[in-house]
Amino acid sequence: MGDSRFSVLSADFAAAPYQYFARLREQSPVHYEPAIDSYFLSRHQDVKRVLTDHEAFTTETLQVRAEPVMRGPVLAQMTGAEHTAKRSIVVRGFTGQALQDQIRAIHTNAAELLAPFLPQGRVDLVHDFGRPLAVHVTLDVLGLDRKDWRQVTTWLGGVGEFITSIALAPERRRHCLDCAEQLEAYLVPVIEQRRRHPGADLISTLCTAEFDGIAMSNRDVTALVINVLVAAVEPADKTLALLFKHLIDHPEQLAQLRENPALLPAAIAETLRYTPPVQLIPRQAGKDAVFAGTVVPAGATVFCMIGAANRDPDAFTAPESFDIHRPDLGTARSFTAAAQHLAFGTGLHQCVGAAFARAEIETVAAMLLPLLDQVRYSPGFHYRETGLYTRGPASLCLDFTPVHDG
Ligand code: 2IO
Numbered sequence: 578m579g580d581s582r583f584s585v586l587s588a589d590f591a592a593a594p595y596q597y598f599a600r601l602r603e604q605s606p607v608h609y610e611p612a613i614d615s616y617f618l619s620r621h622q623d624v625k626r627v628l629t630d631h632e633a634f635t636t637e638t639l640q641v642r643a644e645p646v647m648r649g650p651v652l653a654q655m656t657g658a659e660h661t662a663k664r665s666i667v668v669r670g671f672t673g674q675a676l677q678d679q680i681r682a683i684h685t686n687a688a689e690l691l692a693p694f695l696p697q698g699r700v701d702l703v704h705d706f707g708r709p710l711a712v713h714v715t716l717d718v719l720g721l722d723r724k725d726w727r728q729v730t731t732w733l734g735g736v737g738e739f740i741t742s743i744a745l746a747p748e749r750r751r752h753c754l755d756c757a758e759q760l761e762a763y764l765v766p767v768i769e770q771r772r773r774h775p776g777a778d779l780i781s782t783l784c785t786a787e788f789d790g791i792a793m794s795n796r797d798v799t800a801l802v803i804n805v806l807v808a809a810v811e812p813a814d815k816t817l818a819l820l821f822k823h824l825i826d827h828p829e830q831l832a833q834l835r836e837n838p839a840l841l842p843a844a845i846a847e848t849l850r851y852t853p854p855v856q857l858i859p860r861q862a863g864k865d866a867v868f869a870g871t872v873v874p875a876g877a878t879v880f881c882m883i884g885a886a887n888r889d890p891d892a893f894t895a896p897e898s899f900d901i902h903r904p905d906l907g908t909a910r911s912f913t914a915a916a917q918h919l920a921f922g923t924g925l926h927q928c929v930g931a932a933f934a935r936a937e938i939e940t941v942a943a944m945l946l947p948l949l950d951q952v953r954y955s956p957g958f959h960y961r962e963t964g965l966y967t968r969g970p971a972s973l974c975l976d977f978t979p980v981h982d983g
Contacts (some may be wrong), residue, residue, distance in 0.1 A: 583597075583605075584610060585597075585601075585610060585965070586613070586743060586744075586965075590965075591965055594884060594968070598619060598884065598885035599888075601617070601619040601885055602619045602620050602889060605619075606619055606620045606871075607868045607869060607871035613743060613744060613878075614878065615877070615878040615879070616873050616879045616880070617879075617880045617882055618868060618879060618880070618881055618882060618886075619882045619885035619886065619889075620868075620869070620891070621886040621887070621889035621891055621892035622891065622892075623868050623869070623886075624858075624881040624885075624886040625919065626868075627860050627879055627881055628858065628860070628881060628922055628923045628927075629923060629924040630924075631656075631924060631925045631926070632863065633862065633864060633866060634860040634861065634863065634866075634879065635656075635860065635861050635863050636653050636654050636859075636860065636861070636926060638878050639654045640654065642859060643739075643740050644800075645739070645754060645757070646735070646754065647736075647799075647800040647803045647804055648757060648760075648761045648796070648799050648800055648803060649796040649799055649800030650797070650800055651800055651804040652667060652801065652804060652926070653926045658789065659791060660925070662789050662791035663788070663791065663793065663797070664929060665788045666782070666786040666787075667783070667801065667929050668929055669782065670779045670783065670786075671779075671930060671932060671933045672932065675779070675782070676932065676933065676936060678777070679714070679718050679933060679936065679937075682714055683710075683714050683937050683940045683941065684940060684944070686714050687706075687710055687940070687941050687944055687945075690705075690710050690713070691706060691944075691945070691948065694706070695979065695980040695981075695982075696980065696981055697979060698976055698977055698978060698980075699955060699974070699975070699976050699977075700974075700975055701974045701975075702817060702818045702821055702970075702972075702973040702974075702975055703814050703815075703969075703970055703971070703972045703973050704972055706814075706817075707813065707814030707815075707817045707818055708730070708810075709726065709730075710813075710941065711810045711814050711937075712726045712729060712730050712733070712810055713726055714809070715809040715810055716729065718778070718809070719802060719805065720767075720771070720776055720777075720778025720780050725763075729760070729763075729806070732756040732757070732759055732760040732763075733806055733807060733811075735752055735753040735754075735755065735756025736756055736757050736760065736803060736806075737807055737811050737967070739754070739757070740807065741811070741964065741965075741967050742966070743965060743966065757803070761803070764799055764802055764803070765795065765799060767780060768780060768798050768799060768802070769795070771784050772784045779802075780798065780802060783797075783801055784798055805930070808928075808930055809930060809933070809934075811854075811967050812855055812934075812969075813934070813937065813938070815968070815969025815970065816848060816849065816854050816934070816938055816969075817938055817941060818969060818970040818973040819852045820845060820848045820938065821945075821949075821952070821973060821975065822960065822973060823844075823847075823848055823851065823852070823899050824844065825952060825953060825954065827899055830844070830899075830900075833901075834946065835946060835947075841939055841942055842908050842911070842935070842939065843902070843906060843908040843911075844901045844942075845911075845935065845938050845939060846906055846911035846912070846916075846918065847899060847900065847901045847903065847906055849911070849921075850887045850893070850906065850917075850918035850920065851887070851899050852884070852968075852969075853883045853884055853887055853918070853919070854920070854967055854969050855883060855966070856882065856884045856964070856965065856966060856967065856968045857880045857881065857882065857883065858880070859878060859879070859880055859881075860878075860879045860881065861877070861878055861879070862874065862879055863875065881919070883919050883920060884968070886919050887919060887920065892905075893905050893906075905917065912931045912932060912934075912935045913931070914927045921934075948977075948980060949977040950980075951976075952975055952976070952977045953975065953976055953977070954974065954975065955974035955975060955976045956976070958973075958974040
C-alpha cells in the first residue's frame with residue numbers, strides 16, 4: 578500500500594476486501610481516500626479507540642449520511658441526556674416481555690416462510706427466506722401490516738442504499754429520497770393512530786414512553802421506526818447466510834454443532850467476528866487526532882473498518898480461521914458492550930438491537946439446522962459477496978434432504 582494507486586473504492590477491493598486487510602493494518606493503518614476525503618482505520622485498537630472516545634469522535638457525519646432518509650435524527654446521532662433517555666426507551670422495547678413476544682413472532686414467521694421449500698429440498702437462504710423473514714419479523718415487532726412487506730422492502734432498499742453508499746449519483750440520490758418520503762408518508766398516519774390507541778407493539782411504546790420527562794415527537798418516532806426497520810433488515814439475512822456458508826465450508830464444526838446445539842451462540846458470534854455484516858462505521862474527528870504517527874485532521878470523516886479490526890492478530894489468535902471454539906471469542910460477552918469483536922460497534926452507541934439480533938438468528942438457526950439435513954450448495958451455485966458498507970452473500974442456494982410431512 579506503498580502503492581499509492583490502491584483504493585478501498587476499487588473494483589478489486591470490492592470483489593475481495595478480506596485479502597487486503599492485513600496489508601492495510603500493517604502498511605497503511607490510516608488509509609486516506611482523496612476522492613471522498615475520508616480516512617479508513619483498520620487496526621482493532623484504533624477502531625476501538627474511535628468508537629469509545631465519543632468526545633473526540635462524534636456521530637455528526639450521520640446528519641448527511643442518514644438523516645435525509647431517516648426523516649429525522651437517529652439514536653446514534655444523539656448525545657447527553659436526550660440520548661440516554663431515548664436509548665433507554667428503545668432498549669425497553671427490545672427486552673423483557675417485548676423480546677419474548679418478538680421471539681414468538683420470529684418462530685411463526687420462520688416456520689411459515691420455510692414450509693413451501695421443505696418438500697422441494699432447495700432454498701435460496703437470502704431471497705427465499707432470510708430477507709422476507711427479516712422484513713416480516715420487523716413489521717410484526719413494529720405492529721405494521723405484514724401484507725405490506727413487498728412495498729416496505731422496496732422503500733427500505735432505497736433508504737439502505739443511501740446510508741450504505743460511499744458515493745451516490747444524483748439520480749440514485751433522488752430515488753433514495755423518494756423511497757424515504759413514501760415510507761414516511763406510510764408511517765406517519767400509523768404513528769398518529771397509535772398515539773390515540775396504543776397497543777403492545779414497538780411503535781406504541783415509542784409514542785407513549787417517557788424517560789426522565791423526555792418523550793418522543795412524531796419526527797423522533799418516524800426516524801426511530803425507519804432506523805429500526807433498516808437496522809433490523811439490512812444485516813439480518815446476511816448474518817444468517819454467512820453462518821450457513823461458514824458451517825458448510827467447515828463440515829466438522831457443523832457436525833459438532835448438530836451434536837451439541839449449545840455451541841450455537843459461539844457459532845453466531847464467530848460468524849459476526851469473521852464476517853461482520855456491517856463493515857464500516859463512520860465518525861467525525863472533533864479535533865486533530867494522531868494514529869500510528871499519522872494526523873487525522875479536525876472535521877475529517879473516519880471510517881472504522883470492522884472486518885479488518887475483527888481479523889487483527891493483535892486482538893485474536895489465528896484471526897483468519899473460522900473457529901467456533903476459539904478461546905478469545907468470549908461468547909458470553911459477544912452480544913454485549915464488552916464484546917471483543919466489533920460487529921455491533923462498541924461504546925456509547927453500541928447496537929441497541931444486539932440482544933434482539935442474537936435471539937432472531939439463534940431462534941432461526943436452531944429451527945433450520947435439524948430441518949436442513951445434508952445441507953450443501955446447490956449444483957452449479959456460484960458464491961459471491963457484495964457491498965462495501967454492509968456486505969453479505971448475493972444469494973445462497975442450498976440443497977438438503979426434502980422434508981415431507983404426514
Ligand atoms: C442506520 C448500517 C444498516 C444503525 C444507521 C444510520 C445507524 C446505525 C449501523 C447499523 C446498521 C445499518 N448504524 N444500524 O451501522 O442503526
